[in-house]
Amino acid sequence: MEDRRRFGFISELLIEWIIRLCGISAIVFVFGIFFFVFREGSGFLFHKLNIVEFFTSPEWYPSSVSHKRYGVLALIAGTCSVTALAMLIAVPFGLGAAIFVSEFCGPKLKETFKIVIELLAAIPSVVWGFIGLTLMNELIIELFDAPIGLTVLNGGVILALMSVPVIVSIGEDALKAVPDSYREAAEALGATHWQMTYKVLLPAAKNGLLAAVLLGVARAVGETMAVLMATGHAVTIPHSLLDSVRTLTATIAAELGEAPVHSDHYQVLFLIGVLLFTITFVVNITADLIVKGIRRE
């Protein structure tokens, strides 16, 4: 009896520690990776970087023989434009689909929907990129009379399709987590189905829904292969949806393999990595503040 109790005590302690370790490891990984990325780029950052040129020049000439220039303005513009367009498409579609799946459809349809959406999430990004390069390219040339179909529009639509599954499944979880007593109370007060969704469920699930949207944004900012192929990979600041762009992630993917280790080019690519980290960080912090603000209200 005594032994069994002691065994139970020890194993409980052990499991608790293992779980704690799992939790901590996530943080350790994030900081470890940030440290690694920052260290690789720090030499250039502190000694050679012309910060003004880095952020304000659209001229990206890392492999020039006579005059190397590292300006990432066009790349930032590329990432922002593609992500913004993707979110403009994906957020209404994703949240709409989440509300439909969670509140308005029957159990049978719901199962089918979830399977199809999960299937959408399982398509590898290279395949998306190939669809962009071939099918979407020709479609955009046909529809808009554009000279080339590898554009912000192409990349944005592809990214939207890629982030919709994330938004739908997290958003649906958030809506499902609203207690049924809320629904019952709303119906008892005579609210219609839509009134209940709009006035009760959405406010109650707003944090979860915001998390869904943010995960979608993170997916869009971080996506590499599909945008590399679908946006045209051209260093320009876009003036319309039918211009080609190049994103920060695609630049790292395309050029890191070639850059000799610890060369200027290599370090600048890692600085772009730091920049990407910072962007994600700022997005998360902003969302955090918004959520806190809403709660205080």
Add this chain to the structure above:
Amino acid sequence: MTVLRESSGRSLHMACIALAMLVAVTACSREGEPTDLPATGKVVVQNTGSDTMVNLAQWWAEQYAELVPAVSVEVSGGGSGTGIAALINGTADIANCSRQMEPEEIRKAQQNTGQDPQEFVVGYDALAVYVHRDNPLNEINLEQLAEIYGEDGRIDKWSQLGIENTACKSDELIRVSRQSNSGTYYYFRAALLGKERDFRLGSRDLHGSKDVVELVGRTPCAIGYSGMGYTNDRVKMLKIARKTGEPAYGPAIETALDGSYPIARPLYMYTLGRPSKETRKYLQWIYSDAGQAIVEETGFVPLPEKESKKASARLEKVE
């Protein structure tokens, strides 16, 4: 309840990001590592580099595997720069390269490994300039190409080349180029613009020889460059002259070898120091008639017999 939801959502968020990064990191490191753990006791020759040569190298490897089952040649692409980097890091036995190794890279290889890189010319490639098959343009010269692709170049409309490209309504000339670790990119820049001048920004920089031809074949406004082996029936290869007024030649084996086609280049394979016995045998087979026949079949230009004999003899000497 809301608080609970939020915290679980957040940690899920964090966990997802961490997991994604972990996967990314392990995937990266795995790519770089040599996989010389043969499952069946085979000897593995790692062969990586140029995207232009990847089809050729793969075909060689497949044919060689049938001939010598005990040796497995593993081929991957990524670009000439990537291949040389792998050679320097010691993760590749043979680096495929569609440009010559730069003095800086040779110095780095010596520094890192203490061995001299050995250069082997294994064939030639005529770099073709592609346009859509509906484009009425048939020939172009290097000066015009420099104005199209070079920094501060003045040509950005098809009408400036004296043609009416009816399939391309906007008349805008869409430049298709390669990513900057491609040997094709380096060679084309040097051939058109010399050592100092850069390409103009805003070209569509694609990530593979095949992608360039694929895109040009689907875009009536586009012009692009890639190895002549990648042609298909949606595109047209232009005849190229050196200067205005000089005769233009199409890319072909004869014009590449006699030097009349202006943008033909050797294809290289590099090894470090004295290559292993298996690697040497493989290179020797590449120089044989069977190996050189594959060069022609994949759309490249085989070495003249004299050259391949000489190279083969040199391999004996390295021994």
